[in-house]
Amino acid sequence: MEIVISNLVKNYGQHRVLEIEELKIARGSFCGIMGPNGAGKSTLVKILGGLDGVTSGKIYYDGKESSGDVYQNMTVVFQKPYLLRDTVFYNIAYPLMLRKVAKKEIETRVRQLAEEMAMEDLLYRKAWTLSGGEAQKVALARALVFKPALLLLDEPTANIDPASMVVMESMIKQANAKEGTTILLVTHHIHQAKRLCGDIVFMDKGKVEEFGEMREVIFSPRNIKTKWFMEGEIII
Amino acid sequence: MEIVISNLVKNYGQHRVLEIEELKIARGSFCGIMGPNGAGKSTLVKILGGLDGVTSGKIYYDGKESSGDVYQNMTVVFQKPYLLRDTVFYNIAYPLMLRKVAKKEIETRVRQLAEEMAMEDLLYRKAWTLSGGEAQKVALARALVFKPALLLLDEPTANIDPASMVVMESMIKQANAKEGTTILLVTHHIHQAKRLCGDIVFMDKGKVEEFGEMREVIFSPRNIKTKWFMEGEIII
Amino acid sequence: KTEKAQEGVHIGENPPVIMATTTSTENSGLLDDLLSKFKEDTGIEVKVIAVGTGQALKLGENGEADVLLVHAKASEEEFVKAGHGLQRFDVMYNDFVLIGPKDDPLKIKERAGQDIVRAVTIIAVKKGKFISRGDDSGTHQAELKYWEMAGIAPQGNWYISAGKGMGETILIANEMLGYTLSDRATYLSMRDKIDLQIVVEGDSKLYNQYGIIAVNPDKNDRINHEGAQQLIRWILSEKGQKLIGAFGKDSYGQSLFIPNAE
């Protein structure tokens, strides 16, 4: 799915948190969003997912303005995952149930996905008893299971252990490579960005400071703010 | 504060999530806790903080069993921070207000800490409007402000940007070095562990698999599970 | 005496009297009129608790009220005999009336004339709707007496036992277009709001005697016996009796209660 943002402004009361003149994310691209805390990354993701209104400006998905159809075909994984008060299985199966997939097939697809993500043993646990990282895994699985055209991921691996991180990154990468899913990934982890992203958006104080090819933004940014940020990242 | 754990067992229903025969954390040490998701790290932290009961076993703080006095002198920063429904200033000032510090001094200390952590502009924001990383910063500031003898930190920098991470790490390090605060830090970030910790506890499936000097546990672990985990970490 | 004054609430004033009475008496407005004049005369305030007859007697029996004004002669006499009250005095009477729909579907007015027993017999035979108070009140007791005289045990779908006060029972009769027995005062006070008319009146069996009883002061030391006695004396006095006789003349053109103290 191609996304075009034009003259987007978002205020909370007096406080302006987003101001983006233009941004175009190509269909099938894997785009990282980086920037300091409070830069407006989560707000941008929420707006793109249709979960928060804009103060002014427009967003076009494949040339069309947002509509029910568009939202049917994308999903968001939040920074703080919210799981349904039911089993892990139910959480992952839910999007498939909505899409009236046959019961048998749901069973197969959920099980297969759980195996690939090494979390079969969690399937019949109640969602509210999971550890922080386990909950994040379930939220990602729930987003991947129905193969949406656009995937908005807000720090999806912040609480994930390294072994699981490898698995999760490969799952995300696969979705982009195999299914052609357009992916926006918010991350503070420069190594992760390097491993996964084709493009990077660097944001600060609600504005897009730099947008371009990953290697360029990370290793030879034009913008001085970006440079400082990335240098800090690399040291860490 | 010295901590001695002896024969600790914690079950949730049928599910055994912790089983630690013995673990001794020396006064003034900086001890990292690492391990895969669901290993029981957060559960251990909660139990040490007196926030959850044990199924069996004992914990000694400076030789004494837990009591009100002990809890007065330690604090926990949770994986999912909970901020009070008030301003950021109130959140940071609250532990000082509890300790009947004079109003003037509270003002000075909160402002100073906020400056050191580069978050003066957040002080009069309502806590529930903060971004994920901002909230984590406030939770850490609230824990540092009253200089407790024991600091239990559960992935305190998971959502923090690199520049802020440098600041926060130096604040934590300072607390350990200057005030002699004993620190337990749960982290998935091997570079962070390398930068900060003196010792490392490696946990898996509720058990302590390895405990020792940081360099030894990370670079030449005796245990094969630890080795695999750390190798994954280093690559990432 | 000084002890009572020290309770603080009524210093320099006579303590109030609690009168338990029936809702029908209170709803007629008589007591408002009468007792405000009593207060002018004696400085004693009367607090009126309007409840069902059964509860009024119970309040007397338990010593919660100081004086009772009710209209269930048999129960009242029993009450005095059991030692709960000192003496019962006749105060006044009004009369019961049988009321029913304006078109009088059972033609009771023609066929029974003034005879209440005949009227209830017709209702029972024709199974006309009859609403009974069913709450053991004075009116209910009177109604049961008429059935007994007619040799009928009222039962069946036509006989509706409401378990309610007078006003509400009339409202039910009005809504269901049935017959019911009411005291004249309550009927008159509600006449404009309902589509019911009097079908039987004037039978001597329909007289509704009110009595006043001072509660036995031995029950507890909080009973204001003196005030109660004063109230009784005043109501039975010429002045009180005259006021009772005059009440209602302006609004209804007729006396609602006829004083008959001896």
Next chain:
Amino acid sequence: MREILEGCKQAIILLLSFDQEVYSIIFLSLYVSLMATFFATLLAIPVGILLGIKDFQWKNIVIRFVYTLMSLPPVIAGLVVFLLISRKGPFGFLGLVYTPTAMIIAQTCLVIPIITGIVYNGTKEKGKTVQILAKTLGADSRHTLLLLMKELRIDILTGIVTGYGRAVSEVGAVMIVGGNIKGHTRVMTTTITMLQSMGNYEMAIALGMVLLGISFTVNTILYYYQRGE
């Protein structure tokens, strides 16, 4: 004091007597209040949830209105329903007055704002989050509503229990529209009031105990259902 103790004893005797009249009163009470709660729930759950997640003009006023109606005196609810269905009222031709149906209608009116208010309160807190999640997973509005009902089930349950408690314990509305007619519209609370007005305190308390006993049973059942979580 004696009456209270005596009342407790009588309550047991009453239940063990298997008196048909007593049981039919108990049964009618339960029937009327459960039906009223049921119908109120049908309307109140969707309305409460929509109030919680949708923004519209006048929303504030509507909500304050609902809160206000939560403290609607039963007598007024009863009276208004009575005037509407009475012989001369606009719905008089239905002949509903002094029937159990009328009692159900009056209690339904009383309970709707209570359940609506409680469901709205629950929805306000986490409804938006659930709605957003449902949207991101591709739910249409019907499925969103179903999901909200599932996630808010504890709040909904609290609302239903509170509403039922209000219905079964109120007397003002059923007294006016039902008329406390023996064998037809006599329920526990109207009987208690009647007994009390007849000075029969023991029996009044005994029936009150029975009423509370039933509420306790209902709560216990719901408690075990809830604990399954």
Next chain:
Amino acid sequence: MREILEGCKQAIILLLSFDQEVYSIIFLSLYVSLMATFFATLLAIPVGILLGIKDFQWKNIVIRFVYTLMSLPPVIAGLVVFLLISRKGPFGFLGLVYTPTAMIIAQTCLVIPIITGIVYNGTKEKGKTVQILAKTLGADSRHTLLLLMKELRIDILTGIVTGYGRAVSEVGAVMIVGGNIKGHTRVMTTTITMLQSMGNYEMAIALGMVLLGISFTVNTILYYYQRGE
């Protein structure tokens, strides 16, 4: 129908007439219910919070008991209080029967379980988290309670409003212990009931409107207070 419209008109006339009796009835209603809510709150908030955060034996039973008492019929509350404070009762020496104080006591009993139940519900959800946080920051039990009250203020407010709504709209309890004595213990609901039983529907509805108008005002004030968040 006509009566309902007429009632609305009368409500306005009533208020504008500045009739002293009407105003004293309104004032007494507010006084009794506010005092009852106030005393009930003093007890119910700490109890509700403690129930929410402490674990102890028999806790389940206590909670089901509180929930059950939330649907205590006012008549029963009134009757029990009446029997306790009546001249013959154990507290008869206080001379409270048929006074506004008695009405406050009866309504307090009625409202305590309602506020307790609602506060408990709120505490159950996030009380543990707040308590834990307070502990980690070094609060003693007094400060923990204060912090809980601060964090749970919306739930507490809901409880108080619901409790007050229940108190001001109930008639069974105040009727029995107060006696509806003209000029002494006559409140809005007892007057409404009396008017209704006399078939004076317009005035009954008019007073009902006034009662709802007051509730609406209370809700509006609380609404603006809450919005400050």
